[in-house]
Amino acid sequence: RKEVEQDPGPFNVPEGATVAFNCTYSNSASQSFFWYRQDCRKEPKLLMSVYSSGNEDGRFTAQLNRASQYISLLIRDSKLSDSATYLCVVLMNTGFQKLVFGTGTRLLVSP
Amino acid sequence: DAGITQSPRHKVTETGTPVTLRCHQTENHRYMYWYRQDPGHGLRLIHYSYGVKDTDKGEVSDGYSVSRSKTEDFLLTLESATSSQTSVYFCAINRGSDTEAFFGQGTRLTVV
Numbered sequence: 034r035k036e037v038e039q040d041p042g043p044f045n046v047p048e049g050a051t052v053a054f055n056c057t058y059s060n061s062a063s064q065s066f067f068w069y070r071q072d073c074r075k076e077p078k079l080l081m082s083v084y085s086s087g088n089e090d091g092r093f094t095a096q097l098n099r100a101s102q103y104i105s106l107l108i109r110d111s112k113l114s115d116s117a118t119y120l121c122v123v124l125m126n127t128g129f130q131k132l133v134f135g136t137g138t139r140l141l142v143s144p
Numbered sequence: 145d146a147g148i149t150q151s152p153r154h155k156v157t158e159t160g161t162p163v164t165l166r167c168h169q170t171e172n173h174r175y176m177y178w179y180r181q182d183p184g185h186g187l188r189l190i191h192y193s194y195g196v197k198d199t200d201k202g203e204v205s206d207g208y209s210v211s212r213s214k215t216e217d218f219l220l221t222l223e224s225a226t227s228s229q230t231s232v233y234f235c236a237i238n239r240g241s242d243t244e245a246f247f248g249q250g251t252r253l254t255v256v
Contacts, residue, residue, distance in 0.1 A: 065243075067244055075249070075250075076247035076249050077234070077247050078247070079244045079246075082244060120187070130175070130240075131189065131202075132177065132245055134179075134186050134187040134188075135186060136186035137186055
């Protein structure tokens, strides 16, 4: 089983739609959680950290459920510019901190 | 943007030749990482460093070695390049635990 799993998609949605991505992780000792965005042929960039209480940044909302070991990302009012791959990232401390990436979920927003 | 640069950005090399990729940071971050990214696999950790001369293997370290003689530089060497090492290589840095990582722009390596 992969340490971090995501649905690869693609998710095809129209502009203005709300879309949600989920991610599950296997290590219950995981400490920190992030969502990264990666555009085609570019490096991943931090979208937002994920906190236990949930957090929101504009149209983006991230949630963490430690009991079920999953993380979610909700994008409201999708824009064409949201088209990208969204990577779920988990920081695991197994003697040394290690960032483990999901394979990413591809989002395509169409006019 | 975080001060992290990779060189070269693109390289084509022949099977069996050694190749060294460089990651340079100006942030004085302790932790540095080398990942490779391939379709269907996402980002996979090759090696990482938690300080000068302190390195360890990641999940796909076979055929790769690293060195970190200075805080700012983390070198990845393919000792004898193979076609299976054709990939996009990303370097990442972070300050410490519980902090986000910043990535370099990537190196696109083709082994022919």
